[in-house]
Amino acid sequence: PVTAALADLSAADLEAFLAKTRADLDAFKARGLKLDMTRGKPSPEQLVFAEGMLALPGNRDHTSEANEDARNYGNLQGLAETRKLFAGTMGAPAERVVVGGNASLAMMHDVIVWALLKGVPGSARPWSKEEEIVFLCPAPGYDRHFAICEEFGIRMIPVRLTGEGPDMDQVEELVRDPAVKGMWCVPKYSNPTAETYSDETVRRLAKMETAAPDFRLFWDNAYAVHHLTDAKAEILNILDECAAAGHPDRAFVFASTSKMTVAGAGLAFFASSEANVKWQQARAGKQTIGPDKLNQLRHVRFLKDEAGLAAHMDKHRGSLAPKFKAVTDALQARLGGLGAATWITPAGGYFVSVDLAPGAASRTVALAKEAGLALTPAGATYPYGKDPQDSNLRLAPSFPTLADVKVASEIIAVCMALACAEAEEARRKKAA
Numbered sequence: 001p002v003t004a005a006l007a008d009l010s011a012a013d014l015e016a017f018l019a020k021t022r023a024d025l026d027a028f029k030a031r032g033l034k035l036d037m038t039r040g041k042p043s044p045e046q047l048v049f050a051e052g053m054l055a056l057p058g059n060r061d062h063t064s065e066a067n068e069d070a071r072n073y074g075n076l077q078g079l080a081e082t083r084k085l086f087a088g089t090m091g092a093p094a095e096r097v098v099v100g101g102n103a104s105l106a107m108m109h110d111v112i113v114w115a116l117l118k119g120v121p122g123s124a125r126p127w128s129k130e131e132e133i134v135f136l137c138p139a140p141g142y143d144r145h146f147a148i149c150e151e152f153g154i155r156m157i158p159v160r161l162t163g164e165g166p167d168m169d170q171v172e173e174l175v176r177d178p179a180v181k182g183m184w185c186v187p188k189y190s191n192p193t194a195e196t197y198s199d200e201t202v203r204r205l206a207k208m209e210t211a212a213p214d215f216r217l218f219w220d221n222a223y224a225v226h227h228l229t230d231a232k233a234e235i236l237n238i239l240d241e242c243a244a245a246g247h248p249d250r251a252f253v254f255a256s257t258s259k260m261t262v263a264g265a266g267l268a269f270f271a272s273s274e275a276n277v278k279w280q281q282a283r284a285g286k287q288t289i290g291p292d293k294l295n296q297l298r299h300v301r302f303l304k305d306e307a308g309l310a311a312h313m314d315k316h317r318g319s320l321a322p323k324f325k326a327v328t329d330a331l332q333a334r335l336g337g338l339g340a341a342t343w344i345t346p347a348g349g350y351f352v353s354v355d356l357a358p359g360a361a362s363r364t365v366a367l368a369k370e371a372g373l374a375l376t377p378a379g380a381t382y383p384y385g386k387d388p389q390d391s392n393l394r395l396a397p398s399f400p401t402l403a404d405v406k407v408a409s410e411i412i413a414v415c416m417a418l419a420c421a422e423a424e425e426a427r428r429k430k431a432a
C-alpha cells in the first residue's frame with residue numbers, strides 16, 4: 001500500500017498501484033472463497049446467548065403477575081411486566097408501551113397502512129386522500145424503511161446526515177410543505193452510519209413547526225442498547241421533548257428484541273402519547289385477539305430486569321466488537337492515506353458505513369463478487385435504491401465468524417482501493 005493520496009500519485013505510480021492491487025485481488029480470487037456480508041444478522045454464536053430462553057417459561061409457568069393465563073387469548077397491549085421491563089428502552093411509562101409480534105418492521109408497516117386508510121390523531125382525512133404524501137429520509141438509511149414508502153407510493157426526499165443526525169436546517173425547510181407527513185429516524189447508532197442524534201437535533205425535531213398538523217416522526221430506536229464500547233450513547237427522550245414543545249403526538253417510537261434475544265422470534269414494541277397508543281390499539285384490536293404472551297413471559301423470565309438486559313447485551317458486544325475492529329483495521333491498513341475513502345468507527349449498532357470516490361461503490365461490489373464475497377448492493381441505503389454519487393457502501397460484519405470477517409475485510413479493502421484507483425485513472429483520462 002502507498003501512503004500518498006491517489007490524487008497526488010504520478011501517472012507511473014498510479015499504474016504501479018493499480019497493478020499491485022489487481023494482483024492482490026487475483027490472489028484472493030484464486031482461493032475460491034464464498035463469504036457473505038450483506039445483512040445485519042446476528043451470528044449463530046450470538047443466538048446461543050439466548051438458548052436458555054427457549055426452554056422458558058417452562059412447565060406450568062404460564063401465569064402473569066396480574067394472574068392472566070399467558071396461553072390464552074387476550075391482553076392486546078401486552079403483559080404489564082413485559083411493558084415494564086422495556087419501558088426504559090422505549091422511553092415511556094409502561095402504560096404507553098405496546099408489545100407487538102416478532103417484528104418492529106411489521107408494526108411500522110401497519111402504522112403507515114392505518115395512517116393511509118384512516119389517518120392518525122389530528123388528521124383532517126386519511127393520508128391516502130391527500131394528493132401526495134412525502135416522507136423525509138435521512139440517507140444513507142435503512143433500506144426496509146424506504147421499501148415501505150415505495151410499496152405505498154409515498155414520495156421520499158433524502159436528507160443529508162451530519163454525524164449528529166439529519167441536517168436540521170434542511171429538515172426545518174422541508175416540513176413547511178404540508179405534503180410532508182412523516183420522517184424516518186434511527187436516532188441511536190443509526191443504520192448504517194452509526195451516528196447518534198445530538199440533543200440539539202432531537203430538540204429541533206421536537207420543536208420545529210410543521211405545515212402538516214398530523215406530521216409524525218417514525219422513531220425507530222432499533223439499536224437502543226446495542227453498544228460496542230464503554231461510551232454508551234444516550235439520546236434525549238423524544239416523547240418528553242415533543243410533549244414539552246407542545247407536540248405531544250408527534251413521535252411514534254419503535255424497537256424490538258430482534259438483536260437482543262433471537263432475531264426471528266423476539267418481541268416488538270411501540271410507544272407513544274396516550275392518544276396515539278389509543279389509536280394504535282383500536283386498529284390492532286381489529287387485527288388480532290392478542291399477542292403471543294408466552295413469548296413475553298419467556299423474555300421476562302430470561303432477562304429479568306434492565307440490569308439483566310444490559311448484562312445480556314454485553315455478551316453481544318463481546319462477540320461483535322472484535323468483528324467491527326477487524327473491518328476498520330483492514331480499511332485503515334489498505335485505504336488509510338489514499339484520500340479516496342472515509343469510514344466510521346461505530347460505537348454501536350450493526351454496520352460500518354464507507355464513503356468512496358464517486359462511482360466506486362457499485363464497482364467495489366462487482367469486484368468483491370468476483371472474489372466470492374457478497375456485499376449489500378450499492379445504492380441500497382438510499383431511497384429508491386439510488387445513491388446519486390454511487391459512493392456509499394454498508395458493511396455488515398455480524399454474521400460471519402471472526403476469521404471470515406478478517407478475510408472478507410481484506411477483500412473489501414482491496415476492492416475499494418482498486419475501484420478508487422480506477423476512478424482516479426478515469427478522472428485523469430477525462431481531464432486530459
Ligand code: PMP
Binds near residue numbers: 104142
Ligand atoms: N429497524 C432498523 C433500523 C433495523 O436495522 C432493523 C434490522 N434489524 C429493523 C428495524 C428490523 O427490526 P425487526 O426485526 O424488529 O423487524
